[in-house]
Amino acid sequence: MAEIKLDSLTKTYGPTQVLYHVHADIEDGEFVVIVGPSGCGKSTLLRMIAGLESITTGEVSIGDKVVNGLEPADRDIAMVFQNYALYPHMSVRQNMAYGLKIRKQPKAEIERRVQEAADILEIGQYLDRKPRQLSGGQRQRVAMGRAIVRDPQVFLFDEPLSNLDAKLRVQMRLEIRKLQKRLGVTSIFVTHDQVEAMTLGDRLMVLNAGYVEQFGTPIELYDRPATIFVAGFIGSPAMNFLPATAANGTVTLGNGVSLPGADGVSGPVTFGIRPEHLVPDDTGPIRVCVQLFEALGANTLLHGVLEGTETAVVVSLPGHVTLEPGETRSFSAPPAAQHLFDSDSGARIEP
Amino acid sequence: MLKRVHFPPSLLPYLLVAPQVIITVVFFIWPASQAVYQSFLVEDAFGLSTEFVWFENFTYLWNSRQYLDTFGRTIYFSAAVAFLSMSFALILAGFADRVIRGSTIYRTLLIWPYAVAPVLAGALWLFMFNPTLGIIPFMLDNVGYDWNHYLNGNQAMCLVIIAAAWKQVAYNFLFYLAAMQSIPKSIIEAAAIDGAGPFRRFATVIFPLISPTTFFLLVVNAVYAFFETFGIIHAVTQGGPANATTTLVYKVYNDGFIGLDLGGSAAQSVILMILVIAMTVVQFRFIEKRVQY
Numbered sequence: 001m002a003e004i005k006l007d008s009l010t011k012t013y014g015p016t017q018v019l020y021h022v023h024a025d026i027e028d029g030e031f032v033v034i035v036g037p038s039g040c041g042k043s044t045l046l047r048m049i050a051g052l053e054s055i056t057t058g059e060v061s062i063g064d065k066v067v068n069g070l071e072p073a074d075r076d077i078a079m080v081f082q083n084y085a086l087y088p089h090m091s092v093r094q095n096m097a098y099g100l101k102i103r104k105q106p107k108a109e110i111e112r113r114v115q116e117a118a119d120i121l122e123i124g125q126y127l128d129r130k131p132r133q134l135s136g137g138q139r140q141r142v143a144m145g146r147a148i149v150r151d152p153q154v155f156l157f158d159e160p161l162s163n164l165d166a167k168l169r170v171q172m173r174l175e176i177r178k179l180q181k182r183l184g185v186t187s188i189f190v191t192h193d194q195v196e197a198m199t200l201g202d203r204l205m206v207l208n209a210g211y212v213e214q215f216g217t218p219i220e221l222y223d224r225p226a227t228i229f230v231a232g233f234i235g236s237p238a239m240n241f242l243p244a245t246a247a248n249g250t251v252t253l254g255n256g257v258s259l260p261g262a263d264g265v266s267g268p269v270t271f272g273i274r275p276e277h278l279v280p281d282d283t284g285p286i287r288v289c290v291q292l293f294e295a296l297g298a299n300t301l302l303h304g305v306l307e308g309t310e311t312a313v314v315v316s317l318p319g320h321v322t323l324e325p326g327e328t329r330s331f332s333a334p335p336a337a338q339h340l341f342d343s344d345s346g347a348r349i350e351p
Numbered sequence: 352m353l354k355r356v357h358f359p360p361s362l363l364p365y366l367l368v369a370p371q372v373i374i375t376v377v378f379f380i381w382p383a384s385q386a387v388y389q390s391f392l393v394e395d396a397f398g399l400s401t402e403f404v405w406f407e408n409f410t411y412l413w414n415s416r417q418y419l420d421t422f423g424r425t426i427y428f429s430a431a432v433a434f435l436s437m438s439f440a441l442i443l444a445g446f447a448d449r450v451i452r453g454s455t456i457y458r459t460l461l462i463w464p465y466a467v468a469p470v471l472a473g474a475l476w477l478f479m480f481n482p483t484l485g486i487i488p489f490m491l492d493n494v495g496y497d498w499n500h501y502l503n504g505n506q507a508m509c510l511v512i513i514a515a516a517w518k519q520v521a522y523n524f525l526f527y528l529a530a531m532q533s534i535p536k537s538i539i540e541a542a543a544i545d546g547a548g549p550f551r552r553f554a555t556v557i558f559p560l561i562s563p564t565t566f567f568l569l570v571v572n573a574v575y576a577f578f579e580t581f582g583i584i585h586a587v588t589q590g591g592p593a594n595a596t597t598t599l600v601y602k603v604y605n606d607g608f609i610g611l612d613l614g615g616s617a618a619q620s621v622i623l624m625i626l627v628i629a630m631t632v633v634q635f636r637f638i639e640k641r642v643q644y
Contacts, residue, residue: 052540073546085537089559098555099545150545 002063002076002153002186003028004049009058011044011210018044019210021058026203029184031177033201035191035233040207042190043158049188050156051075062154078147079156082163084139086131092118092142093127099150117145120179137168144176148183155180157189161196173199194234198222206230228270228346231339237275237314239339242306244271251340255308257285261338268343275301275316277337284332288313293323302329383624389617396611408618417594418602418619425598428512429576436516437568440523445553447524448531458528465521469579473586476514500588504595507588511596514587515580523568530564531557570634577626599623 004026011019018041026032034042047053049060051072059066067075078099086095093114100110118124121141131139140160147155157176161169177200180187191197197204198218206213206221206229214226218234225231231239244251246265250258253271276299278286287307294301300323302315307328315331323329340349390408394401412418443461450457464472480500482488488498500507534557542552558565581600584590590597590605597605599619607616 050540050544052543072540072544073548077544079541079544081537081541083535083537085535085541087538087542087556098542098547102546102551146541146545 003030004154004186004188005059005061006045006049007059007061009045009048009055009060011041011048011053011056017210019048019056022207022212024205024212024215026186026188029186031180031187031189031200031202032205033189033191033197033203034205034207035194035197035201036207037233038192039209041210042192042207045207046156046158046188046190049154050077050079076153077156078150078152078154079158080143080147080160082159084131084143084160084163086139086142086146088131091128091130092123092134092145095131095142096146096149099146113149113151114145117149120148121145136164137172140164140172144179148179153186155185155187157187159191160189161191162193169196176200195236198234204234206233208233224348225272225339226348228272228341228348231272231341231348235274237301237316239272239274240278240313241341242271242273242311242313243343244269246340251338253286253306253309254311255306257287259285259333259338261335261340265340265349269349270341270343270346272339272341273333273337275314278315278331278333280317280329281332282330284330286313286331286333287328288315288331289328290323290325292325293321295320304329386617386620386624389613390621391614392617393614404614408614409622411615412618412622421594421597421599421602424508424596425577428508428515428580428596428598429573431512432515432519432576432580433569433572435512436519436572437523437565439516440520440527440568443520443524444527444531445557447528449549461524462521464518465525467518469518469582470586472518473514473583476510476517476583477587480510500592502592504592507592507596511580511584511587514583515576518583519572519575523572526564526568527561530561534560567634570630574627574630577630578623 004024006022006024006026009019009022010017022045024032034045036042044053048055049062051067051070055068059068061067062075062077087098090098096114096117097110100113105113114127115124118127121144123138123141123145126134126138126142131142134142140163143160160176161172164172173196176189189197189200191200201218203215203217204221205215208229213233214221214230221230221234225234225239228241232241242253244253246252246267246269248266249260249263251261251269251271252258259271288302288304289307290302290304292303294303297320299319300317300321302317302321302323304313304315305311306313315329341347342349391403391405392401393404393407447454447457447461467475479485479487480498482499482501485498491498498506500510538556538560539552542556547555577598578600580598581604584596584598584601585604588596590601600623603616603619603623606612606619610616
């Protein structure tokens with residue numbers, strides 16, 4: 001068990017820079033999720049921590065040790081890969097024992113630890129099968145098992161759930177979370193799925209185009225997104241963004257409707273509000289023309305445009321609501337749920 | 352009910368397959384059947400009289416010490432060529448797999464030997480190893496080793512093995528490299544994280560995973576060494592000294608065209624034909640079934 005320090009990590013491939021000065025202090029036993037769209041550098045970052053990718057500048061330390069110059073084998077980490085990367089010619093037992101065998105553990109000890117890991121993951125009856133004889137979920141467990149038998153300081157997960165079907169993914173997500181809490185091993189998990197990120201992580205690092213947009217707890221990211229990117233990335237359906245102008249303590253939307261707020265700011269801003277925070281209110285200032293709606297059972301999603309503009313707006317209404325395309329609904333936006341972002345830099349403007 | 356499609360009887364399909372059938376008959380079936388027929392005949396050296404003798408040619412071969420020696424020598428030669436060229440190709444491919452910069456140049460250069468004609472390959476090695484002119488005997492002489500493959504049968508065998516293996520390295524290299532590159536990179540990375548160094552990874556992960564390729568190459572190389580090394584042997588040693596490098600195929604040529612024993616030579620060809628058929632069966636039977644994951 002160990003804390004991980006990332007100090008000003010950068011990565012360049014030739015002239016292309018893929019990571020810019022990533023800083024993070026990850027505490028012992030913490031579960032950190034790195035989340036971002038494809039190509040944002042999240043897998044590269046993880047692979048740099050694992051030692052599979054060279055570090056251009058900056059430092060990675062695990063425990064109190066700088067590991068920049070160490071081989072992956074010497075970093076005391078275990079990694080779960082997206083495609084599981086099980087050795088196809090070995091049985092499940094051999095797959096799990098491989099790392100221990102190389103570290104020259106006594107036979108009885110290997111057997112005990114494999115059995116223990118198999119019990120935790122409930123794969124005891126598959127120990128003598130080959131990976132190809134297992135289903136996706138079982139392979140996933142074996143890959144986890146191979147990581148935990150080694151009893152490493154750090155677990156690294158590289159999108160391990162993305163090859164599973166939706167139901168299994170939710171189940172495995174919970175199991176990974178439980179397992180991590182039980183073993184108390186510092187873990188870093190890479191995903192592009194924001195729901196996965198929100199449910200798994202003690203803290204989330206949102207990466208975009210090589211920059212860390214925000215690093216904080218899921219609720220911090222949801223309640224106070226630091227940038228427009230984080231605001232749009234965290235939460236489903238995504239936050240509504242309306243172009244607006246701030247002046248003299250009011251925010252004026254594109255169709256001329258003014259809302260109170262934005263003290264001390266003037267000029268063009270982006271007004272953000274989450275679909276679930278728009279409150280139906282017949283006298284509310286935000287009027288939305290309905291285009292279509294999706295009844296999801298627990299809630300109804302209204303897709304429309306802000307009256308008088310072409311700006312798309314999504315509203316999440318609780319329960320069953322029947323809407324007519326073409327009708328106009330009014331909503332109010334509680335001040336606490338409003339977000340303002342600088343139109344140029346995308347940075348959050350604190351009220 | 353399944354409906355069967357009926358076409359009106361027509362000449363066209365027969366015409367379309369005719370070229371292939373004609374080629375097969377003229378170039379494969381006819382010569383093969385001629386060889387089988389010849390193997391039952393004994394002919395005098397001038398071709399003036401022939402006699403039908405059934406299996407006498409075969410029983411003669413079976414009892415011929417020389418033929419059995421040649422058989423053993425060919426197996427030794429094939430095994431040595433296959434082992435040498437495959438192990439060397441495996442090492443080269445193992446390194447090429449790790450090369451990142453300039454890998455195309457490296458690969459292209461390694462493939463070149465395959466484009467060299469067997470006789471030319473033989474001539475190259477002949478010049479290098481020529482006891483009076485060659486650079487290698489000169490260097491060996493400096494360290495006190497006397498090289499003369501015109502007199503020393505073992506040295507002659509060594510030389511044809513090296514020449515034949517060199518030619519085949521490129522081919523084996525290509526297959527090994529392709530096999531190695533088809534192994535998912537993450538498996539190798541997983542082994543690295545599990546603590547296996549490069550050699551250990553090679554021995555415990557890469558080599559077992561490319562075993563289907565190894566098996567395939569084993570058959571291909573054996574066939575190559577058996578049947579396609581005539582040019583090299585002919586250029587380098589002509590089967591000598593004292594038959595030390597005469598393989599089965601070389602003996603077919605030697606007995607038939609130099610010794611003018613057409614019947615005996617044909618009988619040897621038939622035996623080789625049976626061997627090829629057997630090897631092909633082995634190849635098809637096992638290659639797709641065994642050592643697969």
